[in-house]
Amino acid sequence: MSSKLSLKDHAILVLPFTPFLLHSPAPLLPLISSTLTSSATKSFTILFSTPPLPSASRSRFSEPETSSPTPGSSCRLASAASEEPQHQLYALIRNSPREYFQQFQVFLGKIYAASAAAQWRAGRVMMDVEVHFDGEDGDWGEKLFRDAAGRGECQIIRLEGDNLRLSEPMSSTLSSLPTALIPSPSLPAVEPHRPPVSLPDPTHPVVALGGTFDHLHAAHKLLLHLAFVLTGQKLIVGLMADRLLSSKKHCELVQPLSERLEGVESFLRRLGGVIINTSHPLTEEGSHGETEQGERGKGKVGIAAGEIQDALGPTASDPNIQALVVSRETYSGGEYVNRVRKEQGLGELELYIVDVIADKEGVELGEEREEGKLTELKMGSTGIRGWIKEHGRVGI
Known part of the structure; x- marks a missing residue:
C-alpha cells in the first residue's frame, strides 16, 4: 500500500x-x-x-563465451545472474x-x-x-x-x-x-556485470584497524564496513583506552570505552559478524578467538574488538594479521606499524587507504579528506561533541 x-x-x-x-x-x-x-x-x-x-540480457549473460580472458568466468557469471543472493x-x-x-x-x-x-x-x-x-x-x-x-x-x-x-x-x-x-532519477538500463579476473586470495584472513570510535558516525561506519568486507576470517578492531583521550577537544563528552565498544560491535554484528573476543585490553592473545569457518560466503567473520593502550595494539606483534585499514590522515601510522613489524622479523601488512568521504554536495575535498576535513565541516566526532555541548544529547 x-x-x-x-x-x-x-x-x-x-x-x-x-x-x-x-x-x-x-x-x-x-x-x-x-x-x-x-x-x-x-x-x-x-x-x-x-x-x-x-530477460534478453540475462540470456546473453549466462551464455558461454566463445573467447574469454578469464577461464570459467562465464559459469561464475551465470550463477551470479540466476541464483540468490x-x-x-x-x-x-x-x-x-x-x-x-x-x-x-x-x-x-x-x-x-x-x-x-x-x-x-x-x-x-x-x-x-x-x-x-x-x-x-x-x-x-x-x-x-x-x-x-x-x-x-x-x-x-x-x-x-x-x-x-x-x-x-x-x-x-x-x-x-x-x-x-x-520520483526516480534518470538511470541507464541494468547491464550484465563482468567482474575482473579473481586474485588467488580474494580476501585477507585477518584484518585490523584502530581508532577512538567516539559517537559512531558516518566516517567510522565507512571504515568498519570496508574493513569487514576485506576480511575472510577475523577482524581486529582496537579502541583507544580512555586514559589516552584527555587531550581531545570536549574530552569530558567522549564516550567511555564500554559505550564505544558497544557501538562498534553492534554495527559489525549488523553486517553479519560474530563477536569472538571477550578479553580486555586487546592484546595479541586477546585478539585470538574461534569462529566457525567454512567456504567463503558460508562462514562468519569473527570480530575481536577491544581496548588498546597505544597506537599499535596487536598489529606490532601479531604474526597472523595480513592487512591494516587506515585513512589517508593515518597512513603514516600504518607505515610506522610496518617498520616496527619489520624490525621484529614479521611480515609487513598490506595497507588499505580509505578516503573518508567528500563535502556536503558530494564534491571531493581533495587530498585531505579525513577527520580533519570532517571537523571543518563539523561532521566528525569533535564536531558532534561540540554540538552536544551546545544543544545537549537530544536535538534530533
Whole structure:
C-alpha cells in the first residue's frame, strides 16, 4: 500500500545498486539528501539492492563465451545472474573485495557523505544513519530497525517504477510497513556485470584497524564496513583506552570505552559478524578467538574488538594479521606499524587507504579528506561533541 511521503521517526530508503551506480553514484546523492531531510527524524537507513537483469540480457549473460580472458568466468557469471543472493552486486564485491576495494570505498564514502551532510543541515546530528546491502549476512530486523523496533512510526521509501525484488527474510520484514513512492532519477538500463579476473586470495584472513570510535558516525561506519568486507576470517578492531583521550577537544563528552565498544560491535554484528573476543585490553592473545569457518560466503567473520593502550595494539606483534585499514590522515601510522613489524622479523601488512568521504554536495575535498576535513565541516566526532555541548544529547 502506497502512502504520501511525510516526516516520521524512522525511514528506510530502498535504492538500486548497479555497476553504473557503483562507478558513478552522483544521480543518487541529491535524492538521498532531500529524502533524509523530509522523511525521518530519528533513524534513516539506505538499503541497496541489485535489480534483476532484463530477460534478453540475462540470456546473453549466462551464455558461454566463445573467447574469454578469464577461464570459467562465464559459469561464475551465470550463477551470479540466476541464483540468490549471488545475483546481487554486493555479493560479488564480498567474494572479491580486494579487486573492488577502490570502487566500493569511493561509492560508499559518497553515500555516507551525502547522508551525514544532510543530517547536519537538518540539525539532526544524533540521527542514526546506516547503509546496508541486499546480500549481507546478519539479522535483518536488527539491521533495518536497530534500537527503533516498536518505537515510533516507520516508513519505506521506494522509487517510482523500480523492479527491485528484495530477498527474504528482508522482504517479509518490510511487508507490513507503509510505503511512499518518490520520483526516480534518470538511470541507464541494468547491464550484465563482468567482474575482473579473481586474485588467488580474494580476501585477507585477518584484518585490523584502530581508532577512538567516539559517537559512531558516518566516517567510522565507512571504515568498519570496508574493513569487514576485506576480511575472510577475523577482524581486529582496537579502541583507544580512555586514559589516552584527555587531550581531545570536549574530552569530558567522549564516550567511555564500554559505550564505544558497544557501538562498534553492534554495527559489525549488523553486517553479519560474530563477536569472538571477550578479553580486555586487546592484546595479541586477546585478539585470538574461534569462529566457525567454512567456504567463503558460508562462514562468519569473527570480530575481536577491544581496548588498546597505544597506537599499535596487536598489529606490532601479531604474526597472523595480513592487512591494516587506515585513512589517508593515518597512513603514516600504518607505515610506522610496518617498520616496527619489520624490525621484529614479521611480515609487513598490506595497507588499505580509505578516503573518508567528500563535502556536503558530494564534491571531493581533495587530498585531505579525513577527520580533519570532517571537523571543518563539523561532521566528525569533535564536531558532534561540540554540538552536544551546545544543544545537549537530544536535538534530533
